[in-house]
Amino acid sequence: MTGTPTIREVRAYTVRGGGADYHDQGDAHWIDDHIATPMSMYPEYRQSRQSFGINVLGTLVVEIEASDGTVGFSVTTAGEIGAFIVEKHLARFLEGQRVTDIERIWDQMYKSTLYYGRRGVVLNAISGVDLALYDLLGRIRQVPVFELLGGPVRDELQFYATGARPDKAKELGFIGGKMPLHHGPAEGEEGFRKNIELLADMRGKVGDDFWLMYDCWMSLDVEYATRLAHAASDHGLKWIEEALIPDDYWGYAELRKRAPSTMLITTGEHEATRWGFRQLLETGVDLIQPDVGWCGGITELIKISALADAHGTMVVPHGSSVYSYHFVVTRTNSPFAEFLMMHPTAEEVVPMFSPMLVGEPVPVNGRLKVPETPGFGVELSADIQKHRPYTH
Numbered sequence: 001m002t003g004t005p006t007i008r009e010v011r012a013y014t015v016r017g018g019g020a021d022y023h024d025q026g027d028a029h030w031i032d033d034h035i036a037t038p039m040s041m042y043p044e045y046r047q048s049r050q051s052f053g054i055n056v057l058g059t060l061v062v063e064i065e066a067s068d069g070t071v072g073f074s075v076t077t078a079g080e081i082g083a084f085i086v087e088k089h090l091a092r093f094l095e096g097q098r099v100t101d102i103e104r105i106w107d108q109m110y111k112s113t114l115y116y117g118r119r120g121v122v123l124n125a126i127s128g129v130d131l132a133l134y135d136l137l138g139r140i141r142q143v144p145v146f147e148l149l150g151g152p153v154r155d156e157l158q159f160y161a162t163g164a165r166p167d168k169a170k171e172l173g174f175i176g177g178k179m180p181l182h183h184g185p186a187e188g189e190e191g192f193r194k195n196i197e198l199l200a201d202m203r204g205k206v207g208d209d210f211w212l213m214y215d216c217w218m219s220l221d222v223e224y225a226t227r228l229a230h231a232a233s234d235h236g237l238k239w240i241e242e243a244l245i246p247d248d249y250w251g252y253a254e255l256r257k258r259a260p261s262t263m264l265i266t267t268g269e270h271e272a273t274r275w276g277f278r279q280l281l282e283t284g285v286d287l288i289q290p291d292v293g294w295c296g297g298i299t300e301l302i303k304i305s306a307l308a309d310a311h312g313t314m315v316v317p318h319g320s321s322v323y324s325y326h327f328v329v330t331r332t333n334s335p336f337a338e339f340l341m342m343h344p345t346a347e348e349v350v351p352m353f354s355p356m357l358v359g360e361p362v363p364v365n366g367r368l369k370v371p372e373t374p375g376f377g378v379e380l381s382a383d384i385q386k387h388r389p390y391t392h
C-alpha cells in the first residue's frame, strides 16, 4: 500500500516509581501491607511484597517513531530486561516495516523469542511493543484505538475498585470492591479466621448488594481455597481471584468443582497468549483477567477474548489503565472493568499509572466515557526521568 508510513526507529526506556509497575510504591501503601502471596510461607517475606522483589522490574516505555515523524508509545511492566529484549531482539522486526503490519510483526516477535519466552517478561515486552504500535496507528489515522478495534458496544465503562477500602469505593460510585487477601495457609486457623472476619466486617459496612471479592494473588492451595470459598459465601463473596499459581490448571479445575456454584472462580492476570488462556478456559473458570500489558498486547487479547466468548466466559482485563479501557469498551463479553486504587489508603481516585501519563482518564462515580483522543489518548509526562539503557 503506497503512502503508508514505515517504522523508522524503536526506542526502549526504563522508569522507576509507580506508573505501569504500580507495585513500585513508597512506604505505607495498602498495596504492600501484609498481602498473602506464594512467598508468605517464608515469614521474612510475609509483611511486604517489595521485600521479595515484586517491584524489581520497574516500568518499560516503548517508543516507536514512524517515517512521517509520528511517535507512538506505551508503558508496561518490564524495566531494563524488557528494554534489552526490545532493543536487542524485537526492534529488527519493526524497523523498515509499514506501521500497519501489526499481525506479522507480532507473529515474528513471538516465534523468534519462543526459545526463551512464551510467557512472563518476554510477553510483557512484546505487549509493550504491540500497544505502542496501536498507539502509533491511532495517532497516524487520528482515531482512538477503540475505533481500530470495531468501535464501542457501550457508551461508557463501569468499574469495580481494587483496594483496601470497598466501603469508600461504594461511596465513590464503583459497582464493587476487591480486597487483597492478607493471610495464607502458613498462618493457619488464626489467619483463616482473620480473612473471614475482615470480609464479614466489610459486608456489614457496604450492605448486601455491593459486590465484594477477594484477590488471593496465587497464595493458596486447593484445600484452603475451597474452605475459604465456602466460608466466604456466607458473606456474599462474588468471586475468589487467582487462588492458585498460574500453572496449576488442574487445581483450578478442581477448585471450580469444589467451590460453591454461585461463586465465580477467576484468574488470568499472570497468564499469557491464546494458548495459555485456552488451557485456562478448559478448566472451567468463570471469568478471565488477562493484563493487556502482559498477555501479548491488543493483538493477542483480541484472540484470547474471542476464545473466551466462544466458551461463554467473561473477560475483565486486569487493571491496565487506558490500555484495557479501549479494549473493554469494544467487547460484548467484557461488561465491566477494573480500577486499581493507587491512592496509598485507597480512599481517593487517582490515575492508575500515576505519575507517568498526562491525560490519563479516571472513573467519575465509578464510570468513564473513553476519550476519543487519537491512539490511547495519553502522553508521557515530561517530568519523569526516563533512561535508555540499551541501543541497537
Ligand SMILES: C[C@H](O)[C@H](O)[C@@H](O)[C@@H](O)C(=O)O
Residues within 6 Å of the ligand: 031, 035, 162, 163, 179, 180, 215, 217, 269, 318, 319, 340
Ligand atoms: C491487589 C492484588 O494483590 C494485586 O496487587 C493486584 O495488582 C492484582 O492482583 C489485581 O487484580 O488488581
Ligand SMILES: [Mg+2]
Residues within 6 Å of the ligand: 215, 217, 241, 242, 269
Ligand atoms: Mg488480581
